[in-house]
Amino acid sequence: MKTLTLIVLASIVGTSFAAEVMPEFTSEPTPNLPPAEIVLRVLRANPAVQAAGSQLQAEEANRRRLEAGLYEWNVRLGGQQRKTNPASSPNESFSEWNAALERPLRLPGKASVDAELGAAGVNLATTAQGDALHETSRNLLKSWFVWLRENAAAKQWAEQVALLGQQTRAVQRRQQLGDAAKLEAIQGEAALAQAQAQHSQAQLRERTASEDLRRRFPGLPLEAPARIAEPSVIEGDEATWLAEILEHSHELGIARGETQKAQMLADRSRRDRLPDPTLGVHVSSERGGEEHVMGAYISIPLPGGARRSGADAAFAQANAASFREADSVQNVTAAAGALYHSAKAARASWQASQGAAEKLTRAAEMTARAYQLGEGSLSDLLSNRRLANEAQLAARLAQLDALELRYRLLLDTHRLWDVD
Numbered sequence: 001m002k003t004l005t006l007i008v009l010a011s012i013v014g015t016s017f018a019a020e021v022m023p024e025f026t027s028e029p030t031p032n033l034p035p036a037e038i039v040l041r042v043l044r045a046n047p048a049v050q051a052a053g054s055q056l057q058a059e060e061a062n063r064r065r066l067e068a069g070l071y072e073w074n075v076r077l078g079g080q081q082r083k084t085n086p087a088s089s090p091n092e093s094f095s096e097w098n099a100a101l102e103r104p105l106r107l108p109g110k111a112s113v114d115a116e117l118g119a120a121g122v123n124l125a126t127t128a129q130g131d132a133l134h135e136t137s138r139n140l141l142k143s144w145f146v147w148l149r150e151n152a153a154a155k156q157w158a159e160q161v162a163l164l165g166q167q168t169r170a171v172q173r174r175q176q177l178g179d180a181a182k183l184e185a186i187q188g189e190a191a192l193a194q195a196q197a198q199h200s201q202a203q204l205r206e207r208t209a210s211e212d213l214r215r216r217f218p219g220l221p222l223e224a225p226a227r228i229a230e231p232s233v234i235e236g237d238e239a240t241w242l243a244e245i246l247e248h249s250h251e252l253g254i255a256r257g258e259t260q261k262a263q264m265l266a267d268r269s270r271r272d273r274l275p276d277p278t279l280g281v282h283v284s285s286e287r288g289g290e291e292h293v294m295g296a297y298i299s300i301p302l303p304g305g306a307r308r309s310g311a312d313a314a315f316a317q318a319n320a321a322s323f324r325e326a327d328s329v330q331n332v333t334a335a336a337g338a339l340y341h342s343a344k345a346a347r348a349s350w351q352a353s354q355g356a357a358e359k360l361t362r363a364a365e366m367t368a369r370a371y372q373l374g375e376g377s378l379s380d381l382l383s384n385r386r387l388a389n390e391a392q393l394a395a396r397l398a399q400l401d402a403l404e405l406r407y408r409l410l411l412d413t414h415r416l417w418d419v420d
Contacts, residue, residue: 030416031229032148032403034221039417042217043136052125052132059125063118069106071276076100082287094288102280102299110276113268120264124257131250133419137411140220143213145404149397150206151224156393157199164192164385167368171378184378191382195389231402234344234409238337244413245336246329255321255328262314262321269314275301336412343409346402353398357391364388 030036043049082094106114168188175185210222234241246252278299285292364384370376410416 030407032225033144033407034223036417038219038221039137039140040419042219043133043140043417043419045219046132046136046217049129049132049136052129056122056125056129059118059121063115063122066114066118066121067111069111069114071104071106073101073103074280076102076282094286094290096284096286096288098282098284098293100280100282102278102297104276104278107271107274107276110268110271113264113271117261117264117268120257120261124254124261127250127253127257130419131254134250134411137417137419138408140217141404141407141411143209143216144220145400147206147209147213147222148225149400150202150209152228152396152400153393154199154202154206156389156396157195157202160385160389161192161195161199164188164195164382167381167385168192187378187382191385228396228399229403231347231350231399231406233347234340234406238340241340241409241413242333242336245339246332248412248414249332249336252325252328252332255325259318259321259325262318266311266314266318269311273303273307273311275303275307339405339409339412343402343405346398346405350395350398350402353391353395357388357395360384360388360391 033039077097077099079095079097082096084092084094086092168185168191171185171188175182213220213222279296280299281294281296283292283294364381364387367376367381367384371378371381407416
């Protein structure tokens with residue numbers, strides 16, 4: 001009967017622990033996360049995102065500059081004094097002046113390339129703005145789960161302190177009744193003091209994490225969840241997830257944009273090997289107005305080695321950009337694959353941790369019941385309590401790890417906080 005009673009009690013406790021640590025997944029679309037509308041507002045107010053928006057404005061102005069071109073009208077004015085000393089007449093002095101109006105002309109094809117360069121710069125800045133939003137979202141998600149982990153650890157240690165406090169008071173009562181040795185009371189008090197120290201450290205880490213979150217993301221409400229949601233199963237195969245991550249990758253989009261822009265710059269440098277001419281008209285008044293001159297002229301620079309070297313450098317930069325794009329593809333693909341497999345494995349790891357916690361909690365409760373009935377030692381009970389507490393804490397942290405990795409997977413596929 002005693003054994004049967006212990007088994008029944010352990011089963012009840014194990015079920016209670018599973019219900020507390022592993023609640024059912026709620027109908028909330030993003031459980032354990034702050035409201036999406038607040039997150040979007042906080043993200044858009046972030047300085048890094050604001051800086052990316054200003055850079056986009058600068059690129060739009062640069063696009064207009066390239067479309068207009070640096071081909072402006074030039075006005076030249078000059079004056080001179082002419083003196084003559086003919087042999088058969090007195091010396092003469094004349095005031096003369098000249099004026100010219102000129103403008104460089106873009107050769108055919110260059111204007112369209114300049115317009116494409118401006119548009120490429122705007123597209124690149126737009127992608128960079130999306131990347132700033134995405135990276136800020138990643139940082140927010142990471143900092144949020146750091147705080148959730150520290151909060152969960154503080155709660156776990158608070159529960160352990162309460163449990164050991166109850167156990168210590170029971171041992172002290174038994175000692176007063178002569179049913180327990182003083183050594184057991186000392187052991188119970190020492191275990192309680194250790195748990196209190198761990199609880200204090202966990203509270204400090206939780207306050208540090210919350211303060212970091214408040215300062216880095218002002219306006220984000222920090223409300224600790226009452227329960228930790230159960231991570232859902234990652235549906236779909238690796239190829240599907242990787243394709244979607246690559247499609248929405250801002251890092252890869254920036255690398256592709258830089259390659260396209262570098263290729264356009266190389267094309268523009270190649271075209272610049274043929275210099276643009278300058279056309280102008282001029283008028284002058286000579287011999288004090290006795291003579292008037294009108295004319296037109298064209299000025300063409302003679303290309304040299306600098307233009308050829310500039311074109312070669314631009315082509316080399318385009319090749320470098322294409323290699324950087326290939327490197328980005330490898331990096332993004334590797335990171336996406338690692339994230340997918342980590343998210344898939346995290347749920348299984350959490351389930352294993354949950355099972356271990358249930359068994360160790362059951363063992364601790366059985367040991368506690370046996371100690372109450374006069375069987376077993378307090379040192380065994382405290383050891384089992386410690387193991388159960390460590391397993392429960394590991395289960396909570398593993399649960400949060402699995403939840404974070406799933407959200408990270410959704411974030412990288414733009415299914416979470418899609419701010420673009």
